[in-house]
Amino acid sequence: MPGMPSRPSRHCDLRQQWPGVPVTDQRDGTGLVAGELQKNILLAAGYESDIAGDGVEGLECLRQKEWDLAIVDVDMPRMSGFELTERIRADEHLRDIPVIIVTSRDTVDDRRRGYEVGADAYVLKREF
Numbered sequence: 051m052p053g054m055p056s057r058p059s060r061h062c063d064l065r066q067q068w069p070g071v072p073v074t075d076q077r078d079g080t081g082l083v084a085g086e087l088q089k090n091i092l093l094a095a096g097y098e099s100d101i102a103g104d105g106v107e108g109l110e111c112l113r114q115k116e117w118d119l120a121i122v123d124v125d126m127p128r129m130s131g132f133e134l135t136e137r138i139r140a141d142e143h144l145r146d147i148p149v150i151i152v153t154s155r156d157t158v159d160d161r162r163r164g165y166e167v168g169a170d171a172y173v174l175k176r177e178f
Contacts, residue, residue, distance in 0.1 A: 088121055088152065105129025109137055112144055122169075124153040124160065132167050139168035 092099040102108035104126045112120060120138065124131040131151055138144045148170040153160070156174050164172040 105131060105134040108134055112138065112147065113141075117147055120147055120149045122149055122151050124151060124155050124164070132163055135164070135167040135169050 086101065089099045089101050100111055102111045105122075106128045108120070108122065108126075109129070111117075122131040122134055126134075129137075131153065135149050135151065138147060138149055149168060150171045150173060151164045151169045152173045152175055153164075154175050161172050
């Protein structure tokens with residue numbers, strides 16, 4: 051199919067043979083809607099996806115099975131997306147997972163910090 055990845059995921063999933071992507075987002079009204087939208091886009095494209103309500107849950111989700119990409123919001127309770135990205139990069143089992151920060155924060159300092167903590171991309175919610 052056009053737009054589908056040409057390689058199977060790193061883990062065996064009997065439902066699909068496409069990469070998995072956890073989405074972490076805050077549980078307030080706007081964050082949950084954005085996270086569900088991202089998850090549904092990924093599912094419709096044939097990717098396995100899951101959503102975590104905050105950074106702590108996101109880190110736990112990443113450690114429970116192998117994922118091929120993490121989509122992370124910055125503004126989350128208990129652990130920000132910046133801290134989550136730092137922890138992903140510090141963990142020898144997770145450090146190679148690409149991290150995309152998807153956020154509403156668009157200051158130069160926020161973008162710089164996102165890349166400094168190890169994000170592979172920094173995307174504004176309004177841009178997708």
